[in-house]
Amino acid sequence: VPILRARELSLILRETAPGAFFVRGDDQHLGLAREAIAMAAGPKPEIVAVRAERPHLSLETLLEPSGSADYPDAGLPEDLAAVIYTSGSTAAPKGALHIHETLASEILSLREAHDLGSGDRVLMPSPLGHISGVIHGVLVPALLGTSAVLQPRWDAGNAIRAIETHRVTYMIGAPVFLREILDHPSFDDHDLSSLRLFSCGGAPVPPELLEEARARLPALVAKLQEQQAKQRGCQLHWVEPLAADVPLGLAGSWQRSNGAVALAMGQELARQGWAISDQAMAQGLAQAQWSGR
Secondary structure (H helix, E strand, C coil): CCCCCHHHHHHHHHHHCCCEEEEECCHHHHHHHHHHHHHHCCCCCEEEEECCCCCCCEHHHHHCCCCCCCCCCCCCCCCEEEEEECCCCCCCCCEEEEEHHHHHHHHHHHHHHHCCCCCCEEEECCCCCCHHHHHHHHHHHHHHCCEEEECCCCCHHHHHHHHHHHCCCEEEECHHHHHHHHHCCCHHHCCCCCCCEEEECCCCCCHHHHHHHHHHCHHHHHHHHHHHHHCCCEEEEECCCCCCCCCCCCCCEEEECCHHHHHHHHHHHHHCCCEECHHHHHCCCCEEEEECC
């Protein structure tokens, strides 16, 4: 993650003891890696330079056929697959453990939700050390056969050119990315008709932003409407008494034990354009059903 410096990286190195440290192959990043390894004062991982500017152990060298058939065991679904760290902006970075099974489950859910397939190509503004970058920049291409266009640093103008050049079909990111794309002076000078999906999250999404995106990206509107026609709808159940245990529901079912929260959630969904019946709202969303507009 770009905002991590030597102090945060040294903590991660001490906790995970990796065998290799992959880093961008310029002098600045190689120097940062060496500084972090020295501060960690533990086993020294091999530094692997990606797109090295000068002779160094590189990713390209590692990918060359070696003739060796000694591959590690594939492991089990419940084995640890990745440790993704928080940014460390308010405290020391904290590692979140992910197993193969949970990551694969996330990817399968994305395939269903976004109708992803081998013809899709993502523009990934998040770094590969971020969970979004890991999922959409690495694992979704590996498991679903999609492809990814990576950005070393976010720039809306470069993003617009990349969407046109590489015929990007979808993006995943915070609303600020979509906002900056729409606001960029060159927006109307490029063909962005390939972009069928922008999945916003990580921050409040203003309804006005979605309405503007749908108006200015016609292909996005058509695909959204097609996807919404496929959705099975959701159910929101209001459970009483408030302290009652909420049983597990089916996929697409939301359950809350606080009627006020349920009602507020329903009102917010209605404000964002979800079709919720007046009768259901009057009943406090006792068993409200909704589908995309």
